[in-house]
Amino acid sequence: xxxxxLIILTxxxxxxxxxxxxxxxxxxxxxxxxxxxxxxxxxxxxxxxxTNETTPKGNLDFRVGHLxxxxxxxxxxxxxxxxxxxxxxxxxxxxxxxxTKCLTVGVAHVKKNETIEGVAKWKLLQQKTNGGSPLAxxxxxxxxxxxxxxxxxxxxxxxxxxxxxxxxTQLILARKFGSRFSLVxxxxxxxxxxxxxxxxxxLFSIGAGFRLKVTRSSAIIADYFYNVSPANxxxxxxxxGIGWEIETGGHVFTIMFTNATGLAENDFIPNTTDTWExxxxxxxxxxxxxxxxxx
Amino acid sequence: xxxxxxxxxxxxIFSMQTLAQVYTAKSGSASFFSESSIENIDATxxxxxxxxxxxAKSVALIIPMRSFHFKKDLMEEHxxxxxxxxxxxxxxxxxxxxxxxxxxxxxTTCSITSTGKIAMHGAEKEMTAPGTFTVKNGEATLESxxxxxxxxxxxxIPKLLFKNIADxxxxxxxxxxxxxxx
Numbered sequence: 001x002x003x004x005x006l007i008i009l010t011x012x013x014x015x016x017x018x019x020x021x022x023x024x025x026x027x028x029x030x031x032x033x034x035x036x037x038x039x040x041x042x043x044x045x046x047x048x049x050x051t052n053e054t055t056p057k058g059n060l061d062f063r064v065g066h067l068x069x070x071x072x073x074x075x076x077x078x079x080x081x082x083x084x085x086x087x088x089x090x091x092x093x094x095x096x097x098x099x100t101k102c103l104t105v106g107v108a109h110v111k112k113n114e115t116i117e118g119v120a121k122w123k124l125l126q127q128k129t130n131g132g133s134p135l136a137x138x139x140x141x142x143x144x145x146x147x148x149x150x151x152x153x154x155x156x157x158x159x160x161x162x163x164x165x166x167x168x169t170q171l172i173l174a175r176k177f178g179s180r181f182s183l184v185x186x187x188x189x190x191x192x193x194x195x196x197x198x199x200x201x202x203l204f205s206i207g208a209g210f211r212l213k214v215t216r217s218s219a220i221i222a223d224y225f226y227n228v229s230p231a232n233x234x235x236x237x238x239x240x241g242i243g244w245e246i247e248t249g250g251h252v253f254t255i256m257f258t259n260a261t262g263l264a265e266n267d268f269i270p271n272t273t274d275t276w277e278x279x280x281x282x283x284x285x286x287x288x289x290x291x292x293x294x295x
Numbered sequence: 296x297x298x299x300x301x302x303x304x305x306x307x308i309f310s311m312q313t314l315a316q317v318y319t320a321k322s323g324s325a326s327f328f329s330e331s332s333i334e335n336i337d338a339t340x341x342x343x344x345x346x347x348x349x350x351a352k353s354v355a356l357i358i359p360m361r362s363f364h365f366k367k368d369l370m371e372e373h374x375x376x377x378x379x380x381x382x383x384x385x386x387x388x389x390x391x392x393x394x395x396x397x398x399x400x401x402x403t404t405c406s407i408t409s410t411g412k413i414a415m416h417g418a419e420k421e422m423t424a425p426g427t428f429t430v431k432n433g434e435a436t437l438e439s440x441x442x443x444x445x446x447x448x449x450x451x452i453p454k455l456l457f458k459n460i461a462d463x464x465x466x467x468x469x470x471x472x473x474x475x476x477x
Contacts, residue, residue, distance in 0.1 A: 023355040023390040026346045029319075035361045039376045056368040129382065179382050216377055217453070249459065250369060290369075 034132030040176040041184070042219070044096065044104075044121070046209040047241030047256045047284065048268060049223040051184055052136040052174035054121050055098035058294035061106075064287045065092040065263050072279010084282050092117075092263040097293075110264045114147040117264055127175060138172040142265050166192040168265035170207070180213040188225070190266045203270050204229045211245070219245045221254070225269050237275045239268050241284075256284040318399070318435065320345040323470035325358050327443075329461035336370065336460065338363040345470045347437070349397050354409060354437075356389040356468070378450050379416050387415040397428055397435075404429045409439070418448045435472045440465065 041051035044061075055061045069087025070077040077084040094108035094117075102123040110117055125137040144166045150159060167190070174184040186207035195201055209223030221243045232238065243256035259281045260268040274280025323343025329336045342362035347354045360381035365371040375381040391411015410423040426439035442463045445452065452460045 022346055022348055022351075022353050023357075023388060026344055026355045026357055027388075029346075030344045030357055033359065033361070037382075038372050059368070179376075179380070216451075292367075 032130045034128035034130050037127040037129060037136070037176050040127065040136065040174055040182045041211055042245060042247060042252045043254070043286075046184070046211060046221050046223045047243050047254075047258055048225070048239050048260050049184060049186055049207045049209040049241075050121065050138075050140045050170060050172055050265075051209075052123065052127075052138040052172050054102065054104040054123055054138075055096045055106075055290075057098045057101040058292060059098050060291045060293050061094075061096040061098075062289050062291070063092075063094045063096070065090075065094070066285055066287075067091070067258075067260070067263055068283045070274055070280045070282055071257075072281070074278040075274055075280035077279060089261055089282060090263045108264075110144070110262070110267070112262050113144075113264070113267060115144045115264055115267075116147065117142060117144045119143075134175060136172075136174040138174065140168075140170040140172055142168040144264055144266055163194040166190075166266040168269070170265070182211045184209045184223075188265075188269060190269050192266060192270070195270075198233060199270070200230050203227060205269050207269075209241075217247045221245050221256075227269070235273055236270070237272050237280075239272045240276060254286065257281045258284055316348060316350040317475035318347040318349065318472040319475045321434075321471045321473040323356075323468070325363075325466065325468045327363075327464045327466045329464040331459055331461045333459045336365070336464070338365045338371070338374065340364070343468065343470055345437075345472070346475070347393075347397075347472055349399065352393045352397070354389070354391055354393055354411070356470070358387045360385055360387060360415075378452075384416050387413070389413045394423075395428075399430055399435055402430050402432070407437075413443075416448045416450055420447050437468075437470045437472065439468045442466070 041053050044051060044053050044055070066088060067090040069081055069084035069089055071084045072078065081087055089112065091111040092108050094106055096104050096106035096119070098104050104121045106119045108117040108119070109115070119140070119142045122139045123136070124139055125133055125135065127133055127136040146164045169189045170186050172184060172186050174182065176182045188205040188207055190203040190205065192201055205225050205227045207223065207225045209221070211219050211221045213219045222241060224240045225238055227238065237259060239258060239260035241256055241258035241260065243254050246253045259272060259274045259276050261272050261274050262268040320343060322341070323345055324339060324341045325343050326337070326339040340358055340362040342359055344357040345355065360379050361375060363371070363374065365374065389411055391409045393407055393409050395405070395407045397407070405428050407426050407428045408423055409426060411421070413420050413422055422441070424439050424441040426437055429436045429438070442465055444463050446462060452462070
């Protein structure tokens with residue numbers, strides 16, 4: 001009887017091997033691939049900080065960034081400024097184009113200092129799945145040229161071409177932890193060819209930001225810059241941004257608040273003169289549209 | 296003890312026999328298409344892995360979800376991130392029986408059916424799909440077209456977008472086989 005049972009069992013297991021274990025056999029011989037991690041962030045910036053994301057290859061991104069006035073009455077907002085909405089501290093109109101899947105270049109006009117801005121972002125290393133690279137490493141460069149009349153500029157020293165130039169270089173280290181949380185850490189070097197007397201031409205800062213997905217289509221976002229050397233001058237503050245991101249179909253709506261007083265990197269990192277403590281934070285929004293121009 | 300070793304010997308002969316009739320995918324592609332009033336969704340993978348055992352008449356397929364490529368980059372990102380959650384469920388798989396005999400020895404084209412389990416996005420579904428088996432110049436091709444309902448695989452479509460995304464998608468599979476080389 002036992003012998004009979006054993007034979008039956010073995011026969012059954014051989015047939016099982018033939019069907020179900022065919023899939024297992026296929027699974028073991030299929031090599032695991034390291035795919036690039038996607039959707040670390042939903043935008044090229046979180047609020048103020050650049051992310052590892054670039055414009056996809058062959059796509060042109062048109063973007064208008066708008067920074068309203070301060071919301072708090074103690075910082076010029078309040079009812080009579082309609083909580084900052086009657087003001088616009090800065091407006092940035094930008095075009096970014098993805099030359100390759102790793103390299104994006106862009107031009108922009110920024111209202112505050114009548115600036116023409118050129119940017120480039122290069123993905124050096126992508127985070128990969130299945131034990132690939134644990135980190136995304138991206139390089140960001142910004143160069144600005146102010147078109148202000150030399151008498152109008154508070155420094156009144158815009159007499160030579162180089163004095164009108166400013167730069168910002170960032171090493172963007174980003175990682176997505178699981179499917180909900182992404183972190184970015186950004187050592188930053190700002191250089192301005194001309195500054196106020198007490199200020200320094202070179203500034204080193206550390207930026208950090210995160211995105212935390214709370215539902216399938218919405219996330220909490222925040223970012224911050226800490227100026228390491230030199231520290232903030234008197235009356236200058238670290239820019240902090242906090243926001244709520246909602247993704248619907250082809251659009252990402254973001255409600256953002258920040259005390260930053262500009263939209264260009266080499267402006268708001270050294271020059272933020274508003275503070276959250278006195279209601280010096282503003283509503284900010286972006287409108288963007290992507291056009292696919294080439295494959 | 297003798298009996299057990301005898302059985303083991305027999306069963307190993309059985310499994311050797313099955314190995315001898317095994318074919319694997321030389322190349323394979325899969326695509327799906329859904330039509331709606333607002334936009335069509337169209338994606339193709341050229342990375343279909345498959346194994347076919349003619350003596351046991353069984354077939355298995357693996358399609359990595361990340362291998363599906365879309366015309367719009369954003370659509371591909373949403374597909375992976377929000378709909379099929381490919382970081383949690385990286386593959387679609389099928390394992391089933393071929394209900395007819397497959398003859399690799401001569402040029403032929405015949406209609407076949409396969410009954411088995413399709414697994415995707417953490418859900419499984421029993422199904423029978425029609426297909427065509429072709430042998431031409433010693434090369435065997437298996438083709439199959441069938442429809443899948445999105446809701447069978449726990450894939451939620453947000454109410455706001457129900458006009459953009461159809462609730463069934465048309466799937467096409469095409470695999471060219473070669474004898475299994477160890």
